[in-house]
Each structure stands twice: as C-alpha cells, then as structure tokens.
Amino acid sequence: MQYNAMSMPQTPNAVATCKAAVEAGALRIALSGRLDADGAATVWDEAVRAARGHSGELIVDCGELEYCDGAGAAVLIELQRIAMQREQSVRIERFPEEYQRLLNLFELRHFLQDEKVEPQATNFVVDIGRATANLLTDLYNGVSYRGELAVELWRALRHPRQTRWGEALLLAEKAGANAMPLVALIGFLLGLILAFQAGAFMKEYGAELYVANLVGLSLLRELGPLMSAIILAGRTGSAFAAEIGTMKVNEELDALHTMGVNPVRYLVVPRVIAAVCVMPFLVMFANLFGLIGGGVVVLSFDYPLITYYNQLFTSVAAMDLSDLLTGMFKAVVFGLLVSAVGCLRGLQTKSGASAVGDAATSAVVTGIVLIAIWDGIFTALFYALDI
Amino acid sequence: MNETIIQVRNFKAAYEGRTVLDGLNFEVRRGEVFVILGGSGCGKSTLLKHMIGLYPPAAGEILIKGKDIAHAEGEERRAILREFGVMYQSGALFGSLSLLENVRMPLEEFTSLPREAMNLIAHMKLALVGLGEFCGYMPSEISGGMQKRAAIARAMALDPELLFLDEPSAGLDPITSAELDELIVRLSRSLKITFVVVTHELASIYAIAGRVIMLDKRTKGIVAEGRPDELRDRSENPWVRQFFNREAKAPA
Ligand SMILES: Nc1ncnc2c1ncn2[C@@H]1O[C@H](COP(=O)(O)OP(=O)(O)OP(=O)(O)O)[C@@H](O)[C@H]1O
Ligand SMILES: [Mg+2]
Numbered sequence: 104m105q106y107n108a109m110s111m112p113q114t115p116n117a118v119a120t121c122k123a124a125v126e127a128g129a130l131r132i133a134l135s136g137r138l139d140a141d142g143a144a145t146v147w148d149e150a151v152r153a154a155r156g157h158s159g160e161l162i163v164d165c166g167e168l169e170y171c172d173g174a175g176a177a178v179l180i181e182l183q184r185i186a187m188q189r190e191q192s193v194r195i196e197r198f199p200e201e202y203q204r205l206l207n208l209f210e211l212r213h214f215l216q217d218e219k220v221e222p223q224a225t226n227f228v229v230d231i232g233r234a235t236a237n238l239l240t241d242l243y244n245g246v247s248y249r250g251e252l253a254v255e256l257w258r259a260l261r262h263p264r265q266t267r268w269g270e271a272l273l274l275a276e277k278a279g280a281n282a283m284p285l286v287a288l289i290g291f292l293l294g295l296i297l298a299f300q301a302g303a304f305m306k307e308y309g310a311e312l313y314v315a316n317l318v319g320l321s322l323l324r325e326l327g328p329l330m331s332a333i334i335l336a337g338r339t340g341s342a343f344a345a346e347i348g349t350m351k352v353n354e355e356l357d358a359l360h361t362m363g364v365n366p367v368r369y370l371v372v373p374r375v376i377a378a379v380c381v382m383p384f385l386v387m388f389a390n391l392f393g394l395i396g397g398g399v400v401v402l403s404f405d406y407p408l409i410t411y412y413n414q415l416f417t418s419v420a421a422m423d424l425s426d427l428l429t430g431m432f433k434a435v436v437f438g439l440l441v442s443a444v445g446c447l448r449g450l451q452t453k454s455g456a457s458a459v460g461d462a463a464t465s466a467v468v469t470g471i472v473l474i475a476i477w478d479g480i481f482t483a484l485f486y487a488l489d490i
Numbered sequence: 491m492n493e494t495i496i497q498v499r500n501f502k503a504a505y506e507g508r509t510v511l512d513g514l515n516f517e518v519r520r521g522e523v524f525v526i527l528g529g530s531g532c533g534k535s536t537l538l539k540h541m542i543g544l545y546p547p548a549a550g551e552i553l554i555k556g557k558d559i560a561h562a563e564g565e566e567r568r569a570i571l572r573e574f575g576v577m578y579q580s581g582a583l584f585g586s587l588s589l590l591e592n593v594r595m596p597l598e599e600f601t602s603l604p605r606e607a608m609n610l611i612a613h614m615k616l617a618l619v620g621l622g623e624f625c626g627y628m629p630s631e632i633s634g635g636m637q638k639r640a641a642i643a644r645a646m647a648l649d650p651e652l653l654f655l656d657e658p659s660a661g662l663d664p665i666t667s668a669e670l671d672e673l674i675v676r677l678s679r680s681l682k683i684t685f686v687v688v689t690h691e692l693a694s695i696y697a698i699a700g701r702v703i704m705l706d707k708r709t710k711g712i713v714a715e716g717r718p719d720e721l722r723d724r725s726e727n728p729w730v731r732q733f734f735n736r737e738a739k740a741p742a
Contacts, residue, residue, distance in 0.1 A: 143601075147603060214614065458585040
C-alpha cells in the first residue's frame with residue numbers, strides 16, 4: 104500500500120486541506136479543496152485526530168469544498184460517527200448544494216458501528232472445538248466414503264458395461280504413461296546412489312558384488328513402490344483433487360446429483376481403477392531403471408555385466424518372485440489409497456478458488472501420510488509372516 | 491452535457507482470426523445510460539471487454555475520455571483504469587474474501603487511504619446497493635442477486651464516472667431486477683454516473699435506457715441505434731421492431 108501511495112500520479116489540483124481551530128468551545132474543522140479518494144487520504148488522519156482530541160461541540164465547515172465524492176462523504180460520516188459515539192453534538196456547515204444529493208444517499212445511523220470485516224471473530228476455545236468437530240466429521244466421512252467407494256468398485260467389476268473404461272484409459276495415460284520419464288529418472292538415481300554409497304564401503308571388505316542384492320532387494324520390496332506412490336500422490340492425487348474440486352466449485356457435482364448420477368461412480372471409480380492399474384507398471388519401470396543404476400556402479404567396479412546379472416537372479420541371496428510380488432501388492436494398495444484420498448479431498452472442497460488449492464495440497468499430504476503408515480504396517484506384517 | 495465520454499471508431503473484434511464484430515461506430519455521452527442489445531452470442535460481452543481494454547481491437551480504436559486504453563501502458567493505463575468500474579457477467583467476486591474485503595480491494599490498490607477509511611467507504615458502497623448488513627459475509631453465502639449487487643458496489647468503490655455492467659439483471663426475478671434498474675437510475679441521476687449496460691430484459695431497457703444500440707450476428711455490426719421507444723415504433727428493420735414488441739415472428 105505504501106508503494107501504491109507513492110506510485111500514484113498526484114494531479115496538482117487534487118489537494119485537499121484540513122484546518123482545525125477551537126472557537127468558543129467548539130472545534131471547527133474546515134475542509135477545502137477536492138475531497139476525492141486522494142483528497143480524503145490526505146486529510147483523513149488529521150481530521151480524525153482533531154475530532155478525537157476534542158470533547159466539545161464539533162463543526163465541520165465545508166464552505167471551501169470544490170469537489171466531493173463517495174470518499175469525501177466517508178470523511179464527513181466518520182467525523183459525525185466519532186462525535187455521536189462520544190455524544191458530542193456535531194454540525195455540518197455550508198455543504199455545497201450540488202453534492203447534497205450524494206450525502207443524502209447515506210443514512211448515518213447505518214454506519215454507527217464499526218465495520219465487520221471478518222466473517223466471524225473466533226477465540227481459542229471455539230477453535231479447538233471446531234477442530235475436534237472437523238476431525239470427527241472427517242473420520243466419519245472417510246468411513247462412509249470408503250464404504251461407498253467399495254460398493255461402487257464392486258459394482259463396476261460386476262457390471263463392467265456401466266463403467267467408463269474410455270475415461271479410465273485416458274486417466275491411466277495421464278497418470279501412468281506420462282509419469283514414466285519421471286519415475287525412470289528417480290528410479291535410476293535411487294539405484295545409482297544406493298549402489299554407490301554402499302559399494303564404496305563394502306569394497307573395503309571385498310563384498311562390493313553384494314551391492315547388487317542390496318539394490319535389488321530394497322528396490323523391489325520397499326523403495327520402488329514407495330517412490331512411485333509418492334510420485335503418484337504428487338502428480339496424480341493432486342490433479343484428481345483439483346479436477347473434482349473445480350467441478351464442486353462450479354456446482355457441476357450438484358448437477359450430477361440432480362441428474363441422478365452418483366459422483367463416486369461417475370468420477371471416482373474410473374480414477375481409482377486407472378491409478379490402481381498403472382501403479383504396477385510404474386513400479387516395474389522404477390525397479391528396472393533402479394537396477395540399471397545399480398548396474399552402472401557395479402560396472403565401474405570392473406565387474407562384467409553378466410556377473411551383476413547372475414548375482415541378482417541366480418546367486419544364493421538372489422531376489423525371487425515373492426520379493427517382486429510383495430512390491431506389486433504394495434503398489435496396488437498405494438495406488439488405491441492415493442487416488443481414493445485425492446478424489447475424496449476433491450469431493451470435500453468448499454467454495455471459492457482457494458479451496459481448490461487447499462484440496463490439492465491436502466490430497467498430497469494425506470496421500471503421503473497414508474503411504475508411510477501402510478508401508479510401515481506392511482513391512483511389519485511381511486516380516487512377521489516371513490514372506 | 492452532451493459531451494462524448496467513449497468513442498468507438500471503425501472497431502473490429504476477432505478471436506483467433508474469426509471476426510465477431512466489424513465496422514462499429516458509435517459514441518457514449520456523459521451522464522447517459524447507454525444500453526447494448528443483441529441476441530445471445532452476437533458479441534455484446536466481447537464489445538464490453540474491448541471497451542474496458544482487456545483485449546486490443548483487431549482494427550479501429552476505442553477512446554475513453556479521448557485516451558486509447560488498448561495501447562496505454564504503466565501509469566497512463568492505471569489512470570484510465572481508475573476512471574471506470576466494471577461488473578462482469580458472472581459477478582466475479584473473489585470467493586476467498588468477504589464482501590467488505592471485495593469492495594475494499596480497488597481502494598487498497600489505487601488509494602493511500604487509511605484502513606478504517608477504506609472499511610467505511612466499502613461499507614457505504616455496500617449500503618448503497620442494500621447490502622449494508624452483509625459486510626462480513628462471503629460471496630458463497632449470499633444469493634445470486636445479492637452477488638450482482640455486491641459486484642456493482644465493488645465496481646463503484648472508486649467513485650468512477652463510468653460504469654460497465656454486463657447483464658446486471660440476468661437470472662434475477664422481476665422484482666429484484668426492477669430494484670436493480672431503480673438503483674441504476676438513482677445512481678445515474680444523483681451521482682451523474684455514465685452507464686454502459688448489456689442486457690436482454692425488455693422491461694429493463696425501457697426503465698433505464700437513454701439510448702440503445704443493437705448488434706446483429708449476421709451483419710456483425712449495429713442494426714439499430716436510438717431511443718428504445720423510437721425503435722419500437724419507427725424502426726425500418728422488422729426484426730428490431732419485433733425485438734422491442736417481443737413478438738416471436740417477424741410481422742409480415
Ligand atoms: N474467449 C473467446 N475465445 C474465442 N471465441 C470467443 C471468446 N469469447 C467469446 N467468443 C465468441 O465470440 C462470440 C460472441 O461472444 P460474446 O460472449 O461476446 O456473446 P454475448 O453477446 O455476450 O452473448 P450472451 O448474451 O450469451 O452473453 C461468440 O460466438 C463466442 O463463441
Ligand atoms: Mg455475454
């Protein structure tokens with residue numbers, strides 16, 4: 104604002120002045136010049152301070168006014184308001200006839216209270232109560248949403264004709280094929296870094312070849328699904344939330360409801376199917392490039408590629424199918440979690456443009472938290488079951 | 491009093507090479523309520539958006555108080571922008587701000603008034619359109635008609651001499667719409683604001699319009715210009731008479 108004030112072009116005749124003087128116990132504030140927004144800005148503080156600093160009668164003399172618009176009227180109303188609040192008598196004198204109509208548009212009694220800017224003032228206790236209530240409704244909505252989604256997914260499988268496969272395919276392309284380069288890049292870096300950091304150390308014990316197993320196992324079982332799911336949350340979960348959120352803001356969801364279309368079936372099911380279907384491919388892709396990254400490091404230790412391959416797939420410590428399958432299982436579950444929560448956040452969007460942004464942010468955050476929690480659960484579970 | 495405030499000369503508008511309007515010439519005089527009419531999709535909003543400088547004309551020029559907004563930049567552009575207020579067809583209130591904050595926004599942008607002064611002025615403008623009690627409400631919490639009125643209040647925040655309204659009464663019931671017309675007439679009389687209004691409502695046209703121009707999709711130009719009652723009774727164009735008499739078919 105300060106900046107704006109300085110960048111305003113000041114027309115030479117735009118000056119308004121304010122003179123305050125006490126005459127026989129009454130304060131006379133004389134306003135002159137052009138009382139437009141700029142003029143009001145120049146005299147406002149001075150006039151208000153003078154009025155507040157006086158406790159007798161107040162006279163506002165407008166005889167020298169050249170021009171007055173809504174901002175000027177605001178000055179007069181503010182002065183009268185100050186006087187009324189302190190029960191002083193107040194008089195406006197010599198107000199130019201031509202602007203009288205403007206002043207008549209505003210009834211003073213409407214402005215006696217200060218403006219309420221914020222929707223509602225809240226205090227600490229109310230905030231805590233509201234947060235708790237929000238949390239509980241969120242939980243409740245989450246449960247009922249999960250139930251609805253499960254029913255609709257089951258329906259989609261039983262009545263495949265009614266499912267929007269074309270839409271799902273398009274979404275799968277966006278969520279899957281278009282994400283391949285990013286997944287490949289991250290996967291490659293992950294394999295490279297793991298192998299390099301561990302290899303430098305394991306070399307001292309002559310165990311550098313086991314880098315292959317380290318990279319292979321951790322990628323297949325943990326890092327591949329985890330990284331892919333986080334990428335899915337960032338790229339696709341947020342997009343789902345923003346798309347559906349925008350539809351909510353535009354009342355398109357209401358339109359669906361009135362047409363008898365269930366938004367979960369129409370919007371959420373294709374998205375969840377798309378995400379669940381692409382996740383295994385994304386994870387495979389991440390694993391493949393991770394292994395290539397590991398291979399590059401092993402090659403740099405002067406082993407031939409076939410040794411790396413044998414170490415990965417045929418040695419005693421080689422990975423087997425169960426490693427791949429646990430990873431794939433996680434991938435599918437993460438895909439389900441991320442897409443479902445992305446859509447849920449979209450459906451929960453409140454009104455306004457910023458709400459869409461909030462929904463997208465919340466979709467990513469909740470998605471990643473869910474991934475972390477479930478990854479922990481799975482790791483413990485598989486360890487206990489010895490899979 | 492018959493001074494020209496907006497001048498449009500040989501104006502042409504095109505979106506990506508597709509001409510929507512061509513060869514328009516007219517002027518708006520200070521203090522009048524000038525109405526732009528025409529069927530849906532004939533380019534009324536397009537004309538309005540060009541007049542307020544959102545798009546540059548494909549040919550010709552539009553002068554507001556003698557200044558060409560399409561080619562003005564920096565301070566010069568700011569100075570022209572300050573001369574007028576706009577109400578968009580959809581209202582375009584900022585959803586994350588309360589009504590008072592919405593109206594206060596142009597004041598924050600263009601003036602150096604203290605905060606309390608801006609609050610009071612914003613409150614006064616809202617009171618002017620009958621929303622004095624709703625300062626703290628969010629746009630999503632009020633009705634469509636109230637949103638339109640709030641949008642007018644925001645357009646008037648800086649006391650412009652010129653207000654552009656795109657379909658102020660569309661989607662409103664006849665009573666609210668008549669109230670809005672009354673507001674326009676009142677503002678035009680008491681504050682001497684010049685209005686450029688796009689509307690479909692026949693009742694509104696008779697209530698507010700000083701002069702109208704009528705656009706036509708086929709000729710991409712103006713088919714009629716004048717006072718509404720004149721056009722109704724004396725236009726040579728049967729289609730125009732039909733519009734003003736609200737008949738379904740052109741008289742034989
Ligand atoms: N942003 C845009 N890009 C391309 N074409 C546009 C754009 N906006 C409008 N048009 C086209 O310009 C023409 C005029 O549209 P405009 O919105 O000005 O109509 P209108 O007269 O305001 O109609 P309505 O009464 O329905 O609001 C239409 O054919 C429309 O398709
Ligand atoms: Mg339009």
